[in-house]
Amino acid sequence: MPPTSTSRREYGIPISASEPFSLFERDTDLKQHASYKTAKAGNEQAAFILLKELALHFLIGIKGKLPKEAIFVAPFARESGGDNAIPQVLATFCQSIFGGEVDNDIVQATRVFHTGADPMERLAMRPEFEGRVRPQQPYVLVDDVTNMGGTLAELANHIQQQGGTVAAIIVLVNAGRLKHLAPDKTIIGKLERRYPNEIINLFHICPHALTANEAQYLIGFKTADEIRNRRTKATQEIHRRLRSKGVELAAGDDG
Template structure:
């Protein structure tokens, strides 16, 4: 993470380049935002992580003519130029449902992004996005790339809610608590209701589910998200 999405000290959306990049497909604004926000120490961490390798930078973004948002792809391009890495120009997010600006947890769990395009099997990847909410978009892209034979080494985003790094992969204790939730009803119902196994949720998604007090509330949340 490079910056907080919303804090008392700084809000990414208050940067003058944010809305032109996010809503008006302004590539120059996206680059200017990256210049101001990306921390040098994070670039050093990425360099150490990929030392001796030549990763491809991929972004969870729609094809250009389907979106006005240049920020995720702009960050990926900025990062590839800065680090002298290749940028992916073949993997795209399918235009199924718009998740931008929707921070409702149920909506994001139910409406997972889909991707298409060839993966370069055997190659390492770094994922770059603009904002991390619950990590589902990045996790879905990671799954798509690794199913296609690529290897995701790491992820980076311009901002998260608090500006702190986010644990994406589900930790063991969280999974154990999810498995036992509501006398095992959650782990039994999740594949049918959501379409994949419970162990593939992200850590923020897992914590969100644990705050749900009952199976009935879970069903209400899922049904409500489908009706959006």
């Protein structure tokens, strides 16, 4: 079964950016804010209110820890109407506090419907990014919530493939079990010995480009057949979950 994304994730999140600046460790701390649902539904004014009340002091507190003239980039879809407004408004907040600029060229070209997805579904439904990257320029990735870190890893991969650098990551919630995003080299070595080709063939991800939580998840499988079977089941679960929401994937969108 071919991977969802046609591009290969060749670059991982750099060690220098592996520890995101984060405000919370649980998304419940974010979801309980009165403006959250409206902001998540695409209302920029609600996102502004949420960030002003929750994140302003947090952001001011990390001023001076980021490179000067950084480019702040958030993962957002090409057609973002009705989508989560928090990441892009967060990028604007960062620019106003730290200086630099907000990137509007890089967009998420595919919708992956990760809300409610389990780890294998997230690996099976990889987002793709497109858009111009400025070579040698420092980018700071910003998002509201990260779990496995896969979306941020795909964004980092796109930037590095095009010659940019990933200087730091800012998230409101770092909800992954492992809080650092770069994987442990020992675990990557075990994965490469145990599955010399399977991870690339199944997911189009080079093992060294996995996130810490992705690698930790995959090391829990004992055989390649277990991974293949779980991935097949995940594909079925993706269709079932999305059909319940009235979404039908086009042929090939599920890998």
